[in-house]
Structures are given as structure tokens and as C-alpha cells.
Amino acid sequence: MPVTPLSPSTPARVRQRLSGAIAAMVSAAVPPFLVAVLAVQIDRDIGFSTVQLGGGVAAYFFVSALGSPWAGRLVATYGAARPLRIATLACTVGLLAVAAAPAGWAVVAALALLGIANAAAQPAATHVITGIELPRTRATAFGLVQSSIPATTLLAGVVLAAFQDQSWRLAVVLVAALTLAAQLPLRWVKDPEAPPVAAQVEPPTRRGGIEQDRARGFVALMAATGFFVSLASTCLPSFLVVTGLLYGLSPSLVAGVQVAGSLTSILVRVVAASTGASMSGAGNVAGVVLLASAGALGFGLISTGSAAAFVAGSLLAYGCGWGWSGLFNLSVTRAVPHTAAASTGVTQGGIFLGGSIGPLAFAGVVHGSGTQLAWGLAAVSACVASACALAARHRWTRPVVVHHRLGEEPT
Template identity: 35%
Template sequence: MADFPVDTPPAVTSARPTRTVLGATIITIAGVLPVFLVGGLAVQLGAELHLTPARLGLAVAVYFGVSALGSVPSGALVERYGPRVVARGTLLLVAATMVAIAAVAHSYPVLLALLAVVAMANPLGQMASNAALAHQVPAGRQGLSFGIKQAAIPAGTLLAGAAVPAVALTVGWRWAFVLAAGLALATLPLVPAGRGPTAGSARKRSERTTGALLMLGLAGTLAAGAANALGTFLVSSAAGRGLSPALAGLVLTLGGAVCLVSRVLGGWLADRRTGGHLDTIAGMLVVGAVGLGLLHLASPVALVVGVVLAFGLGWAWPGLLNFAVVRLHPQAPTTATSITQTGVYAGGCTGPLGLGALADRFGYPTMWLVAAAAMLLAAGFMLVGRRMLPRPGTPLAR
């Protein structure tokens, strides 16, 4: 069944969509790189800043919690000032905060405070990227562009991992943050030109679809909370089953690579369909839930199959969700995606905290089953949200 469009698409304003996609991808990486760097450099940070696993979990939760709170305001800022201004501000915020961490983060509270500040770069970058892709990439290539942009997030983990041997183990972890700041400044010229819609055009959209967006955001909360457990707990869970840490790490790397490819492939396929994107996401979540359920088994085969299904489908949907929401609300894409993105960030904040506490009390096998149930419930909410959208020809759809 097709998704129900509620507006007419705006004219594409960019003659250089490739540069737009490149700029959006870089901005997205910049928004998530700070928290990935902290995670990747946790061992080096731990000795100096007493960064225990619990403190690391709190830092990640704060980062995504601030991202959730800042998502809707970020969307409003992009609607008012345009993606170019906000994207440049995002890169400058990342650069300034990375330098501050390198210079003054000599205690855990200071690090936590600076992470809370730079966390605003995450929703700002996401909303600016969404607006740029919606208004500067031709409709027939938007699915692929959103898939590439969201693939930047697992790519960010690869950059953070590469910073450990290349920088942290040679000249020290602080220089990794300095290098990140330099990269953010160096990419300023790649920010695509052009403005998105103004606040006036955002006010013209139908406000009566907010309920459907909130339902989709709730689905995103459950799905992201379950999927985030993969990157957080997969290695320790596999090691607890007797897998060597090195092999467990390789399984995680496999999952990340599958996720990256799946996000791009999913976007490419979306461009070849006229609708049904939310139904597709629901199906992906069902299969992803099966993968999470397999992780509670002790079999190495079940582990590999579960990782491929959970990463390849259960964590490959964010770009497709953004694409679907943009297609349904093309005159105000950032305002619409800011609502659903709030749910995704909320899941990134609360999921690992709740599931981690569950694993401490009942063990990883139980935790994976609960995560699978949450992802199944997310699929149900995704379908409910799709059915709440106005049908073509109704007053709400015009």
C-alpha cells in the first residue's frame, strides 16, 4: 500500500546535486563524530579522566538526550535561516568544542559538559542536511541521497576507530580532537549554497498530520533504542558467550559494514518505488527483530546471521524514514523530520541505558529478546502512523 502524500514537492534549486550530497554527508559525520571519538578513545580517556563504562554510557545518553531536546528547535532554525547558514554554524560549533575538549577537558564533568554543548551539532547538522537534500537534489535521486547521508553515521565510527592507532597511540588522544576540529574547518567550503524554505512556507503546511509524525517518532524511539544496543553491547555479549574479543570485534565490524551498504542500497531502491516506504520500513523492522532474537542463542552461526539481519535491516531504516517524511511533507521537510528525529534520538538516549540495566539484572540473552520485542512493537507503530496519514483527495491531503 502506498504512503499518502500531503503536499506538492518544491522546485529543486541546485544544479550540483553531487556536491549537495557530499556536503550533507560531511555535515552529518561532523554531528556524530564527537560522541564516536569519545567512545573510540575510551581506553585512552579512561586513564586520565576516570572514564568508567558507566560514565561512558552516561556521556552517550547525555549526547543523544540533548540531541532529542534540540531536534525540533533545530528544524525551526533551518526553516528560518536556511541549511547553508545552519550547516556552517554546525561545523564551527564542532570545531570550537573539539578544541575546547583538547585544551580544558581535564576532568569527567568538564568532558560531559562540553559533550552536552556539542551535542546540538547533531540535530543541527541532520536538519540542515535534510533540508539541503530535499530542496537541492532531484526527486528521482533523493532516496539514494538520504541513504548515503545516513550511511555517514556508521562511517563516522570507522573514522573514530582509525583515530586510535593513527593519532591517540602515537601523539595522544587530545590531538585526535584537534585533528577533528581541523577537519571540520577544512570542510566549510563544501557546504552547499542556496537557501531552503522560510518560516512562512513552513506555516503553510498542514498541521493536522502532526499526530502521524508523533506516531512515527514513537516507532523511531523503540526501533533506535533496540538497534543502538547492537553497537553498545554486541562485543561484550559475544565475549560473554566465549567468543574471543578479537573475533567479537570482527563480528561488530561486519555488522557495521552491512549496515552502511544496506542504508545506501535501501535509498537506491526507494527511488525506484512510487510509495510504500513506511510499509517497507515496517517489514525491515520485523526482519531486524528476528535478527535480534537470534542473538540470544549461543550458536556462532546464529550470532552471525543475527548480526547480518539486525544490522542489515533492523538498523538500515533511518535514511528511508527521513526520505519518506520529506516526500510526505516537502514544503517543510526540516520541521517534519525534526519531529520523527526527536524519537530516534530519544531511543539512542534511553535504549542503551534501559537495556544495559536489563542485561545487568537478567543477562544478555534476555536483553536481546526484549530488544527484539521492542523492534516488533516499533514495526506496529510504524504501520499505525502510516494509516494516520490523510488519504489523497481528502481535505487534509490538499
């Protein structure tokens, strides 16, 4: 289903649809981070090792990676409204399954099934945003929707502080009830009618997009960028709490760092995406390069083992190493505006694949060589992501060589 712009004269409708997309994204993104912050309590109750935590988060993102390209094509064809509602309901059911888990393996299985809902929610939310006509509003919307992900870690941090001495099952049930309440704003998300044929065939360069023969390579490089930066950043909310406790910080201080980091990431995502509206599309990609590079520094600080460096590195890694996604998705949709849902399905596939491998690899490195080396390798991965984004920007900006026959005017 091609995207129909929403009228700029209906800001209330834009806010309503955006609230529905954010509610669905929060519901889809919260499960692995909620389980991560409650891992210690779950382990005491039913047995839930670090390897199982890494395996569960990896399974969630691996299933998301497999389903995301398919979900992107489905949303592009049939629209976003129904996938968002079904995905959110599936999150409620999946979280209740986590709360009822009799053993650690059941938590891992529930997280794997919840990955299906996450795969559908991401491209569907992108489809809703690309229907916003005003450029700055659309760019800010990308930041707001992507802020739903660190908002889930904020919620998880609050849960950790409130339920550290209480039942983890009750905490999961309460979050499941919140995902059920997310169905209320989703009633405002409706699929528009198809636009005129002329709008469907308008070349992407008319809207500042990349040439068609370069689009596939650009999307592939951005998917690689998403893979490597997610390889590092997904370990942040998944293992930051465990690392802070290992470094000797109190649970309340670790929870405070988690909350502060989440707020920093939300701020960076919104500001970076909103600022990106006044930049060129290639300039947006350059912003991704800078954020990934700064994030690498944050991961490096966490790897030092110092409590002070842990706090500073966590804020930098959260803000930059995990604050790139709003600007990232804005870059992709500006490059390929008429295949936004399908293309972001591919790039999200890269992000989810990194998210699936990252926690598992991190847990393996921790088990074999220690926590500090694991965070050091996360910094290296963020550097590789920065290099991939730089290559994608070069592909977008390099001069076009046009061949024409003698006597014809160049095109």
C-alpha cells in the same frame, strides 16, 4: 526558508553540496560511537564505568532530542549553511574536550554538549537534500547522508583496531582533526533564494504528500517509530564491542564485526533509499516496517550468547535494525514535502530521545539482569517500532471520506 530545487543541469553542484552535508553528519555523529569503542582504554586511564558510558551516550542523545525540533524550525526559517558550519566546528571543540578529559565525568559532560551540534546537523542536512529536484537522486542522497552515521562506527572500528595498544587521547585528537577538515566541503553549501509564491503554497498532495489534516498524526507516529527503533539500535554501536568481548571474542574479531556491520548498514541505507524512489510514499513506510522487523530478529540472535549467533545477529541488526534511517527520512519528506526540515526535526527528536534512553536503560538492565536480557528487550523495542510504522502507513493510505452538501459535486 522554503526549499528551492537545485537545477538538474548542475550535478556537480549537487555532489558538492551533498559532500558538505555528509561531512557535517559524520562529524556530528562520531563522538558517542568513538567513545564507546575506546571505553575500555578510557576506563583503564581515568576511570570510565559502563554506567558512565551509558550516561554519556544518553546525555548526547537527550540533548539532541531537546534541540532537534527547535533546530528544525530554525533551519526552515534561516537555511542550512550556517548551522552546518557551526555544528561541525562545535564537534571539533567537543572532541578536543573529550581528549583532554581528566576523569570520566568530564567525558560525559563533553558528550552532552556535543548533542547540541548533532541536533543542528540533522535537519540542516535534510534541508540540503530536499533541494535536489530529481527524485532518484534525492532518494539516493538520503541514503548517502544517513550512511554517514554507520560510517562513523566504521571509523570507530578502525580506531579500535589501530589504537587498542596506544593512547586513546591521540585517537580522539586525530578524529577531531578530521572533523576540522570537514569545513572544506562545507564551503560549497549555500542557501538558495526563496522560490516563487506559487511554489510555496502548492498543496503537499501535488507532490504525493499526505493530506494536511493527517500530517500531524503521521509525523507523530513516525516519531514514535523512530523512538522505539532508536531505543534498540543505538545500543548496537554503543555496546556491541563490550558484548563481543564478554562472549569471549577477540578484540580484533569484534573490531572486524563492527567494520563489517557498518559496511552492511551503509549498503542497506543507500540501496533501500534509492529503491524507495520508484515506490509510493506509503510503500517507503512499508519498507521501514520490514527493516525494523528484520532488525528485531538480529537483536534476538545477539541475545542468545552464542559467538556464531553474535556475528550473524550483529550483521542483521546493523543492516536492517540500523539501516532504516535513509528510507525513514525519505518517507517523512515525501509525506510533508513543504515542511520537511521542521517535520524531520520532530521525527529526529523521537529518534534522539530513544537514543538517549536506550543506552542508559541497556546499561541498567546489564547491571541488574545481564547482557542477554538487555539485547532481548532491544528486539522487543524493534518490534514495537515496526507496529508504529505500520500504523503510520495505515494513516497515510486509508480512504479519504469527503463530506459535501446535497446538490454539490464531491471534492
